[in-house]
Amino acid sequence: MPTDPVHISGDTMSATVAPLGAEMQTLRTADGADLLWHGDPQWWSGRSPILFPIVGRAADDRIAVGDFETGMKQHGFARRALFTLDAHDARSCRFTLRDSDETRAVWPFAFGIAVTHAFSGDTLEVAVEISNDDAEPMPFGFGFHPAFAWPLPGGAGKPHEITLANGAEPALARLSGGLLPPDRLPSPFTAGRLELAHDQFEADAMIFPEGAGEALRYGVRGGPALEFEFDNLPNLALWQPPGAPFLCVEPWHGMAAATGASPQVAERPFSQSLAPGATSRFAWRVTTRL
Template identity: 40%
Template sequence: MTDEVGPLPDLIRLRSAGLTASINTFGAELTSLRDAGGRELMTDADPAFWTGHAPILFPIVGRLNDDVLRVDGREYRMKQHGFARRQTFSPVARDDASVTLRLSANEETRAIYPFDFVLDVHFSIAGATLAIEARIANPGAVPLPASFGFHPAFAWPLPYGRPRDAHRIVFADDVPEPVERLAEGLIAGDRPSPLNGRTLHLADDLFADDALIWNPVRSQSVTYGADHGPQLRVDFPDTPQLGVWTKPGAHFVCIEPWHGHADPQGFTGEFRDKPGVFKVAPGRERRCTIAITLER
């Protein structure tokens, strides 16, 4: 669902009694999350499938039609999921259990996205929970149109001895049909829901046609893992869409809370009018959060 990211890492490590997180300043990307026993809970980043770990999606989520972003009649070229994951963030605050990484508008970003912004990504770790909060601030004089998404790739199977086909994702609340489908990266209508009640039983053939997309998701939490043993709870109170994605045969599954999504097929309008885009008023900010908790 996304292409490769990242030069050699400059890692920041956060620790608690229950978890250790490693974060790359390139892209503000979570690259590792280990339990107290040192077991890896995230993707193995096998280059045969996908080398990403948890890219930050900004200022778009998914693909634009023909990779074109339109602002006030002008056209700008932007690759899938935006540019934040290919930019180096600067630490602006740090201690043993938290760090805030910042990306501000610069010459390179303004060439493809003609807006001022400050994107802070704050990571904090406590006990068995890693929390990530993105703050999208508008220091400019005009409304800031944007989308934002998280894209963490968790180990499938998790490292607790259960087989791959025993893993599932369970929604905390009922999620009505249908789900959206993609064609060449663009929203192309609906497909039947693969849920059994609130449960998505993971299998490779679910992803033969790319991601599963709930829009809106109508649940702010899911639990991922096998039918027995430790599981991951993922809470996302501020994002109205959810994508679930992998490549068949890969050793990861992505649980992706989004505020925004790919262009619908045929969309050629202004970016600010695209479905899923929010607008930040001058001098204000928008926050999106995700919390990942290891439950035993």
């Protein structure tokens, strides 16, 4: 099975996507500037992993589906699975993963995951379709975990910010031991705007379980920026190892297990239940404003 990344291009950006995890490896401007983190393990070896069938941690790294119980590391197994290239042209590629003996050892369902990266003009869309090919309902969580340059090209020495399109001030959640406690903290947003600082991440990710909306802007006020839209992704996290030269903008449908909860995947916050034969679609889009 081929393991080399494939290359696609749009009007103002280009990207490469690897079969391992169907993970985007590069996202560059037309003049070659990096928009995506390059995966230096000094900080974090990821770039843009797909999170399935859980987002975040489980207590003792163990999950359960009914009577089935198994070990599962943070963010699930899809990011470490080898996908198959199903389609590829100059502007798009599609990778798929289906259940196998290996996946059934840790996930007791017949399923399919299709990951499409596609350019349209100056916008990149990353879309995932998850199908339940089993005879039983499938509970799961799903998320995206892309990391973007901080500073952005042309933004060196300038403050960066997140601006929510809905102007909201969503409550903040912080993890405790990797799990999600019930309490919420005051929002760091003011009228939808958050000026970013590295010390905001000393207590791990900033998680916004509800209210962040379906669109945001990351970048310099009045300067270079990336504009995002999200489909079927109600949760938002922002993360970096403090001081790292990147920011993860993570839209999710599912979060870490709640503190004190059972290992059942169905009981995790924002977990979904997909009916037999059904498909769920999730997507994010990014447009450059550089």
